[in-house]
Structure formats: structure tokens, C-alpha cells
Amino acid sequence: MFKRLNVEIVIGLLCIAPGILVLILTRSFPAGAASNMQLSGPAFFPNVLSIILIIMGLLQLGQGILRKTENAEGSVRNALKVLSRPASVTLIITILLIAFYIAAVERLGFFVTSYLFLFLLLWRLKVVWWKSLLTALIFLAVIYLIFAKVFMISLPAGILM
Amino acid sequence: MKRIILLICLLMLVFGGLFAEGQKEVTFPNKPVTIVCPWSAGGGTDRTARFIADLLSAELGQPVQVVNKTGGAGAVGHNAAATAAPDGYTLGNLTFEVNTLKYLGYSDITPADFKSVLQFNQDAAAVTVSADSPYNTVKELLEAVKKEPAGTFVFSGSGIGTVWDLARIAMLDKYGIDPNRVKYVPSQGAAPAITELLGNHVDVITCSYPEVAPQVEAGKLKTLAVMADERNPQFADIPTLKEQGIDWSYGTWRGFAVPDDTPDDVLKVLQDAMKKVVESKEYIDFMNSNGFGIEIRIGAEFDSYMMEQFAGLADIFELAGYGN
Amino acid sequence: MDAFLSVFNISVLVPWLLAMVLGIFVGGIPGLTATMAVALIVPLTYHMAPIAGLAMIIGVSFTSIFAGDIPATFLRVPGTPASGAAVLDGYEMNKQGLGSLAISLDLVCSSIGGVIGILILIFISPVLAGFALKFTHFEYFWLGVMGLSMSAVISKGSKTKGVISMVLGVLVSTIGIDIATGYPRFAFKNAELMGGISFIPVMIGLFGISEVFRSLQNLENLSESAVGIRISTSFKAVWKLVIKHFRLILQSSILGNLIGALPGAGADIAAWVAYGAAKRTSKNSDKFGKGCVEGVIAPTSANNAALGGTWIPALVFGIPGDTITSIVLGAMLMYGLKPGPLIFEGERFLINQIFSVGIISQFFLLFIGYLGIKAYTQIFKFPRNVVYAGIILFSIVGSYAIRNSVFDVGVVLVFGLLGFGMEKVDIPLPPMILGLILGPMIEENLRVGLIKTDGSFLPFLSRPISFVMFMIVVVMFFWDPIKKIIMQRKKAGKGGTNNE
Numbered sequence: 001m002f003k004r005l006n007v008e009i010v011i012g013l014l015c016i017a018p019g020i021l022v023l024i025l026t027r028s029f030p031a032g033a034a035s036n037m038q039l040s041g042p043a044f045f046p047n048v049l050s051i052i053l054i055i056m057g058l059l060q061l062g063q064g065i066l067r068k069t070e071n072a073e074g075s076v077r078n079a080l081k082v083l084s085r086p087a088s089v090t091l092i093i094t095i096l097l098i099a100f101y102i103a104a105v106e107r108l109g110f111f112v113t114s115y116l117f118l119f120l121l122l123w124r125l126k127v128v129w130w131k132s133l134l135t136a137l138i139f140l141a142v143i144y145l146i147f148a149k150v151f152m153i154s155l156p157a158g159i160l161m
Numbered sequence: 162m163k164r165i166i167l168l169i170c171l172l173m174l175v176f177g178g179l180f181a182e183g184q185k186e187v188t189f190p191n192k193p194v195t196i197v198c199p200w201s202a203g204g205g206t207d208r209t210a211r212f213i214a215d216l217l218s219a220e221l222g223q224p225v226q227v228v229n230k231t232g233g234a235g236a237v238g239h240n241a242a243a244t245a246a247p248d249g250y251t252l253g254n255l256t257f258e259v260n261t262l263k264y265l266g267y268s269d270i271t272p273a274d275f276k277s278v279l280q281f282n283q284d285a286a287a288v289t290v291s292a293d294s295p296y297n298t299v300k301e302l303l304e305a306v307k308k309e310p311a312g313t314f315v316f317s318g319s320g321i322g323t324v325w326d327l328a329r330i331a332m333l334d335k336y337g338i339d340p341n342r343v344k345y346v347p348s349q350g351a352a353p354a355i356t357e358l359l360g361n362h363v364d365v366i367t368c369s370y371p372e373v374a375p376q377v378e379a380g381k382l383k384t385l386a387v388m389a390d391e392r393n394p395q396f397a398d399i400p401t402l403k404e405q406g407i408d409w410s411y412g413t414w415r416g417f418a419v420p421d422d423t424p425d426d427v428l429k430v431l432q433d434a435m436k437k438v439v440e441s442k443e444y445i446d447f448m449n450s451n452g453f454g455i456e457i458r459i460g461a462e463f464d465s466y467m468m469e470q471f472a473g474l475a476d477i478f479e480l481a482g483y484g485n
Numbered sequence: 486m487d488a489f490l491s492v493f494n495i496s497v498l499v500p501w502l503l504a505m506v507l508g509i510f511v512g513g514i515p516g517l518t519a520t521m522a523v524a525l526i527v528p529l530t531y532h533m534a535p536i537a538g539l540a541m542i543i544g545v546s547f548t549s550i551f552a553g554d555i556p557a558t559f560l561r562v563p564g565t566p567a568s569g570a571a572v573l574d575g576y577e578m579n580k581q582g583l584g585s586l587a588i589s590l591d592l593v594c595s596s597i598g599g600v601i602g603i604l605i606l607i608f609i610s611p612v613l614a615g616f617a618l619k620f621t622h623f624e625y626f627w628l629g630v631m632g633l634s635m636s637a638v639i640s641k642g643s644k645t646k647g648v649i650s651m652v653l654g655v656l657v658s659t660i661g662i663d664i665a666t667g668y669p670r671f672a673f674k675n676a677e678l679m680g681g682i683s684f685i686p687v688m689i690g691l692f693g694i695s696e697v698f699r700s701l702q703n704l705e706n707l708s709e710s711a712v713g714i715r716i717s718t719s720f721k722a723v724w725k726l727v728i729k730h731f732r733l734i735l736q737s738s739i740l741g742n743l744i745g746a747l748p749g750a751g752a753d754i755a756a757w758v759a760y761g762a763a764k765r766t767s768k769n770s771d772k773f774g775k776g777c778v779e780g781v782i783a784p785t786s787a788n789n790a791a792l793g794g795t796w797i798p799a800l801v802f803g804i805p806g807d808t809i810t811s812i813v814l815g816a817m818l819m820y821g822l823k824p825g826p827l828i829f830e831g832e833r834f835l836i837n838q839i840f841s842v843g844i845i846s847q848f849f850l851l852f853i854g855y856l857g858i859k860a861y862t863q864i865f866k867f868p869r870n871v872v873y874a875g876i877i878l879f880s881i882v883g884s885y886a887i888r889n890s891v892f893d894v895g896v897v898l899v900f901g902l903l904g905f906g907m908e909k910v911d912i913p914l915p916p917m918i919l920g921l922i923l924g925p926m927i928e929e930n931l932r933v934g935l936i937k938t939d940g941s942f943l944p945f946l947s948r949p950i951s952f953v954m955f956m957i958v959v960v961m962f963f964w965d966p967i968k969k970i971i972m973q974r975k976k977a978g979k980g981g982t983n984n985e
Binding site: 202212229232233268312322347348352353355357362378447450 | 520521524525527619620622665666667668669672677679681683748749798802803804805808811812815818819821823825826827888889933937
């Protein structure tokens with residue numbers, strides 16, 4: 001089963017699922033409020049789109065099923081293999097760091113969060129630790145100057161502001 | 162070893178921050194004040210907010226910055242202002258739309274979630290048609306709407322459930338016309354609606370007079386009436402709806418408020434400073450040259466004005482059939 | 486002529502040039518937009534002469550729209566909404582080591598496009614503005630469809646995957662308050678979703694962050710400089726290309742200017758449409774998207790020309806052509822001017838000054854833009870790992886800055902991952918961006934148009950302009966089969982003559 005599962009099939013399924021989800025969600029949308037036509041209702045456009053999406057998903061699915069999966073190229077297993085390389089670990093750490101940034105910035109404030117984020121990222125990207133500390137500081141100063149001072153954007157204040 | 166040094170550095174950084182926070186405040190305000198503006202940079206609300214921020218900063222002796230939190234027809238900004246820390250350091254720049262959010266199902270925020278500082282502006286809705294339109298008074302126009310088959314007249318002005326749309330619905334209703342007799346073409350603000358009117362794609366628009374003034378002065382459009390209690394001395398030749406026998410006045414407004422739990426002494430400081438600002442010559446000149454109307458309601462007066470308007474909207478939304 | 490000379494005054498020149506330098510930063514940093522810069526500049530100009538303030542606004546808007554192409558070309562991070570199309574061929578050229586040629590060509594075409602745009606503004610703006618007023622929902626609908634059909638033109642590989650990408654983009658654009666009914670769609674009572682998914686963070690994520698993610702997977706050479714090749718430009722080479730493709734520059738600029746003149750469409754749409762049109766009319770259309778100079782020339786000429794276009798309705802009718810000109814109209818009140826139809830007659834001198842500033846700005850752009858490129862390429866002397874970390878943090882802070890919202894940073898991450906995944910399975914990214922930009926244009930104009938007509942489709946076809954636009958869409962749709970037939974005929978014909 002897993003062997004037969006190739007990328008095209010996964011794309012197909014990934015199109016059909018949100019398509020169906022949209023169709024379910026739009027059932028609770030009101031009919032066109034201001035006028036009496038179905039066409040002008042808020043559900044019309046999303047419904048059309050999700051139907052196209054489902055059709056395209058089915059086409060992909062068909063292509064995937066018909067295709068011979070013996071050649072490893074395009075198989076899901078092959079794609080998963082890539083993820084276990086050390087470089088991919090760096091990638092995953094980077095993604096987690098961005099997620100951490102989003103979660104923390106309004107609590108810790110711009111300076112602390114950005115500093116931690118940059119330092120940890122640079123460090124992971126194999127910059128010597130004291131250089132990371134310094135580079136992060138310079139970056140922060142530049143960003144602060146441009147965004148907060150020149151463009152007067154109020155960056156999230158936290159425990160340090 | 163290196164890692165340990167590093168960890169210590171980091172910990173010091175974090176705790177240093179915590180200690181800084183620990184120090185108690187002495188008098189309000191002792192740090193920068195933020196105004197949350199629910200509309201985008203460069204628009205009318207943003208420009209007045211930035212202008213007032215400068216004057217307010219001089220009064221308070223602290224920097225005052227404007228933060229634009231836009232989107233969701235004002236829902237994002239009003240939400241942010243209502244849920245900010247109730248310490249007086251975050252002011253909401255409220256606009257008329259705060260009254261509509263709950264009715265439209267965009268947010269649960271109502272005027273009751275705020276304590277008012279003051280209202281500083283009000284602009285009445287105006288009824289504007291093309292200069293070659295056969296109608297010269299609102300009465301003529303509305304009689305024609307009554308007489309011609311439903312759907313003959315196309316109105317526009319702004320989005321669904323915005324102040325200009327609601328003003329139109331209530332006006333028609335006051336004249337005994339079912340609001341659904343006219344078609345309403347929603348637009349993203351007054352500017353595209355004016356474009357539509359100039360291109361003769363719609364028949365009537367409702368929006369504030371200063372927005373159409375350049376076109377009216379150039380003889381391309383004509384304004385039939387303003388929905389105000391009295392004529393505006395700045396454009397005294399435009400009659401009010403009341404003069405023409407339609408008992409209806411409506412318009413948008415702008416004001417400042419803080420979250421409901423803000424302590425009264427803090428509110429008092431803000432109110433006193435803001436009063437001085439809106440009485441200043443700079444402020445009055447600014448409003449005049451931009452064509453913004455000045456209307457001051459302070460504290461409780463502004464609160465009750467908003468709540469009254471909020472309650473009154475239930476009927477209009479019912480008429481329009483918007484929201485739930 | 487007096488007006489022309491009068492702008493060479495120290496009290497105008499200094500703020501003007503400063504604003505143009507500022508524009509390089511605005512464009513070069515993702516998330517900072519020209520609109521933001523103009524909103525910031527305007528209060529400073531209240532005490533200046535009107536033309537000084539207007540020169541600042543014009544200057545900053547032209548440099549920033551060019552500078553947006555710099556990170557787009559070197560890093561695949563579009564600096565402004567209008568530079569989305571620049572990532573297609575500009576970045577490909579950069580990958581082939583031709584980045585500096587691409588960006589220099591981009592700069593020269595930007596300023597030529599700007600000049601053409603302003604010339605159109607000077608000479609035929611009243612006619613064009615009248616034409617633009619004829620546009621209403623029916624015409625805008627077809628314009629949207631026309632733009633969206635470009636996604637078929639620009640996407641490489643599987644057609645099914647191109648459609649999937651486009652449909653997903655349009656679907657994302659339906660999140661938020663529906664303009665025709667005011668109903669909040671797919672918002673789940675969340676204020677941020679109610680406001681919709683903004684298009685800039687999506688673009689930063691989809692193109693920029695996904696590319697960083699991909700680079701992080703090839704961890705070798707981390708401490709080397711990001712761009713190995715020396716940044717040097719031979720202006721001779723650029724000049725040759727400009728002369729060779731002058732017809733394309735002209736075509737793209739006129740197209741861009743026309744689209745900019747419509748109050749309902751701006752420089753971002755202009756760039757995409759010009760790109761699609763260039764590919765359609767080019768002899769070597771199969772090279773587009775693989776780093777061809779025509780793909781660089783078209784969007785950049787068009788978006789700068791579009792800026793001149795946005796001033797057309799603003800000056801002739803006092804109707805804003807985009808967000809920048811709407812701020813300008815507000816600022817004019819503060820200068821004691823009455824924007825609107827009367828300004829053309831009443832303030833002829835000022836209008837001439839504006840025209841002069843517009844033209845001269847294009848020449849300043851050449852110098853300041855060149856300095857900007859030089860300054861920008863300094864960052865590539867840093868090691869790769871530092872550059873990547875910097876791109877990510879700038880993207881985060883920039884997307885936060887658009888509307889002071891952490892939500893938008895989340896959008897960057899989500900679309901960064903999505904873009905990374907999509908490219909892994911060969912789903913093209915540009916159709917998604919097009920879908921996101923044009924989805925609301927198509928939907929709103931279709932549905933609001935139907936409200937106007939009581940549900941009748943007739944005006945979408947029966948009005949003269951809408952009919953012509955519909956025909957263009959049809960022809961574009963069937964262009965490939967028609968072209969094939971013509972080519973075959975030609976071949977057959979040639980074969981025949983050879984035999985004789």
C-alpha cells in the first residue's frame with residue numbers, strides 16, 4: 001500500500017479534502033442577503049472553487065494511480081527519506097524557531113525574542129558562538145533603527161521596554 | 162564550557178528584563194502612549210489621529226504613537242483597543258463602526274466595553290447625485306423612488322452595514338419607502354462610489370459632504386441634503402433633511418476611549434490633556450482645512466451618545482436584513 | 486518651462502532626493518511599502534511648499550517600486566507587492582550568475598517605463614481618465630479574468646497543477662468579510678481572519694521564506710559569501726538589450742500605464758499582465774521563466790509606468806488611482822489646494838511642476854537606484870548563514886509591520902512551508918499569487934455587477950468595452966491552438982516553395 005502511494009496521489013487527496021471541507025463550511029452561509037439571488041450569495045464563489053479543486057484532485061489521483069511507482073522518483077518514501085538528512089534537521093529547527101518567535105514576541109517583547117531567535121538560528125547555522133552573539137546584536141540594532149525610528153512602527157514591547 | 166557561559170549570558174539577559182519591569186510606576190504617564198487606529202495609514206481617521214498624537218504628546222510630556230491595526234471593517238482595531246491592558250497607555254481611536262460590529266457578527270465588542278475619553282469629530286451623511294440629474298431636492302428624488310418600479314434607482318456609498326449604508330436605509334424608511342425598493346451597490350469606501358457616480362453607473366450616493374466637495378464645486382455632482390440637525394456654516398447653502406420635512410439626522414464620528422477597567426484617575430489625566438488639545442487653535446485649523454466637522458462630547462456624554470446610537474441600530478439592521 | 490526650472494530649488498531638491506533614498510530602503514525591505522512611507526512623509530510636508538511635499542511623494546514611490554525588484558532578483562523576496570513578477574525571470578537570471586545584469590536592466594527599464602508613464606500622463610490624461618470612468622464592475626470583472634488567465638501562460642509543467650495552485654490562491658482570498666453581503670466567511674469569530682489574509686505576507690512566505698528553507702537543506706558552503714560572482718555591470722550590454730527590446734518596453738509601459746489609470750487596478754496587476762502579454766507576443770516564449778531578459782523587462786517597465794497612470798484619475802477628476810494617490814489627495818487639502826477637476830485649470834503651474842518632477846525623478850532614479858544596487862550587494866559579502874538568518878528576521882519584522890499584527894508573521898510561516906512543499910512536488914507558485922490578487926477582483930465585480938443587473942449576465946457582454954475585453958479573453962484562451970495552425974500552415978507553405 002505504502003509502496004503504491006506516490007506524490008500525485010497525495011496531492012490529489014490534499015486537494016479533495018479541503019474541497020470537501022469548504023463545501024461543508026459554506027452550507028451554513030446565508031443566501032444573498034441584500035438581494036434575492038442565489039448567485040450573489042457568499043457561498044457561490046467558494047463552492048465553485050472547491051468543486052474545481054475536487055475535480056483537479058481527482059485528476060491528480062487518477063494520474064497517480066495509473067503511474068508505475070517502481071521508479072523511486074516521485075514516491076512518497078523517497079520524499080520522506082530527504083527529511084531525515086541532517087540538513088533537514090536544521091530546517092525543522094528553523095521552522096520551530098519561527099514558531100517560537102510568533103508565540104513569544106508579544107510576551108517577551110521584540111528585543112528579547114528577536115535576540116534569542118537570531119542567536120539560536122545563527123548558532124545552529126554554525127556561526128561561532130561569540131560571533132553569533134555579536135551579529136545578532138548588530139542585526140537587532142539595524143532593524144530597530146529602520147523600523148522603530150525611521151518608520152515609527154511600534155514593535156511589540158515586552159519585558160525590556 | 163562555552164555553552165555554559167552562553168547560557169549564563171542568556172539567563173542574565175532575560176532576568177535583567179524582568180527586574181526592569183518590577184519597578185513600580187510613579188505618575189501616569191511615565192512611558193509612551195499608544196493610539197490604536199482601526200483604519201489604514203493615510204486615511205482620514207489615521208491623519209486626524211496622527212495630528213492629535215503630536216499635540217497630545219506635548220500635553221502629556223510623553224511620546225504618543227499611532228498604531229494601525231486594520232481589517233475586518235474595523236473589527237481588528239476595535240478588538241485590540243478593547244482588550245488592551247487597562248492602564249491608560251493604550252487608547253482606542255473609536256469610530257462609528259464600533260456600534261455595528263456586534264450586529265454584523267464581526268465581534269462581540271460594543272461601546273459598553275470602553276470608557277470614553279472624548280469625541281472630537283462628527284460628519285453628517287449627505288445625499289449626492291450627478292449634476293445632470295433631474296432631481297434638485299431630496300423630496301423630488303424620494304418621490305420618484307416611490308413612484309417608479311422597485312429596483313429603478315441604484316444607490317451606493319460604501320460597504321454593507323457601514324454608516325453611509327445605514328444612513329440611507331433609515332432615510333428611506335423615514336420617508337415611508339421600503340429600503341429594498343432601491344438597489345444598493347456595495348463599494349470599498351466612498352472614493353470608488355464617487356467614481357461610480359461620476360461614470361453614471363449609479364444614481365445616488367450617500368457619504369459625507371467633504372468627500373464629494375471637490376466634485377460638487379467643479380459642477381460635476383450636486384449634493385441635495387445633509388443629514389444633520391442644522392446647516393453646517395462651512396457649506397451653508399446645503400439644506401438639511403429636516404428642513405425638507407424628513408426627521409432624520411445621521412453621520413459618522415471619531416473619538417477616543419480606553420478599556421472599561423481603566424482607573425478613573427488615569428482617565429482624568431488623559432481627558433484633561435485631550436480637552437486642551439481639541440480646544441487648541443492648531444487642532445481647529447487642521448480640522449477646518451481638511452473639511453472635518455468638530456463635535457466635542459466629553460466622558461459620560463460621549464458614552465451615552467454611543468449607547469443610544471448602538472441601541473437605535475437594532476431597528477435599522479432589522480430593516481436592512483443584515484447580520485444574523 | 487518656468488515650472489520645470491522652479492523645481493531645481495534647494496528647498497525642493499533636498500527633501501526630494503532624501504525621499505528617493507528612503508524609497509530604496511522601503512522597496513528593499515520586504516513588508517515596508519511605499520504607501521507606508523508616504524503616510525509617514527505627509528505630516529512632515531505640511532509646512533513645506535506643496536511641490537516639495539509632492540516631489541517627496543513622487544520620488545519615494547518611484548524608487549521604492551524599483552527597489553522592490555532588488556531583493557526579488559537576488560533573494561527571491563519581493564520587496565513590494567508590485568515586484569512579485571520580478572522573481573520569475575530576475576531570480577532565475579541571478580541563479581545563472583546574471584543577477585547584476587538583470588538588476589541593471591531592471592533599473593534602466595524602470596526609469597524608461599516611468600518616463601513613458603509620465604509622458605502619457607502629460608499628453609493624454611484627460612482622454613484616458615474619461616475612458617477609465619467608463620469602467621465599472623462588468624469591465625473590471627473581465628480585466629480580472631484576463632489577468633487570471635495569465636496563470637495558464639506563466640505556469641510551467643502540468644496544467645492540472647497550475648490550476649490547483651490558482652484555485653487555492655483564489656480560495657484563500659475568499660477568507661474574511663464578503664464585500665457584497667458583509668458576511669464574514671471562514672473567519673470562525675477570529676478578528677484577524679475577519680480581516681482576510683493579506684497579500685504581502687503570503688508573497689514573502691511563498692517566494693522568499695520557502696527559498697530560504699530550500700537553501701537550508703543544502704548546508705554545504707554555509708560560511709561562503711552568498712553571491713560568489715562580482716557585482717559589476719556593463720552598461721554597454723544593458724544598453725544593447727534596451728535597444729533590442731525597445732518595442733517590448735514600449736508595449737509593457739503603455740499596458741502598465743493603462744491599467745494604472747483604472748481606479749480599480751494598480752501596479753501589481755500591471756506587472757503580471759505585462760509579463761503575460763510579453764510572453765504571449767514574444768517569439769521565444771518558451772524561454773520565459775527560465776531567466777530570459779524579456780521576462781525581466783516587461784514587469785518592471787509596466788509597474789513604473791503604472792505609477793504615472795495612477796495620477797491620471799487623481800489629477801483629472803480628483804479620484805484616487807491607488808492608495809498613494811488617495812493620501813496625496815488628502816495632503817493637498819493641507820497644502821490649501823482643492824484636489825479635483827478644478828486643479829487642472831486653477832493650478833496649471835503646480836500641475837506642470839508635478840509633471841517636471843515626475844520626469845526628472847526618472848533620471849534621479851538611475852543614479853540613486855544604481856547606488857542602491859551597489860549598497861544592497863554589500864550584504865552578499867556576508868557569509869550565507871548570516872544572510873539567511875537576516876532574511877528570515879527581516880521578513881518576520883517586515884510582515885509584522887504591515888498592520889502591526891503577529892498573525893501576519895504566522896501567515897509568512899504557513900505560506901513559507903506551503904511554498905516549500907508545493908515546489909517539492911512541482912506545483913508552480915505564481916498562479917497562487919495571481920489567484921490571491923485577482924480572486925477578489927473577479928468575485929466582487931461579478932457579484933456586485935449581478936446585484937446591479939438583477940442577476941442578468943447581459944451587460945457583462947453587451948457593453949462595448951466589456952465585449953472587447955471578453956473577446957480578448959477568448960482569443961487569448963485559444964491562442965495556442967491558433968498559433969499552432971498558423972505555424973503549420975507556414976511550414977507547409979515553406980516546404981512547398983522549397984520543393985519547386
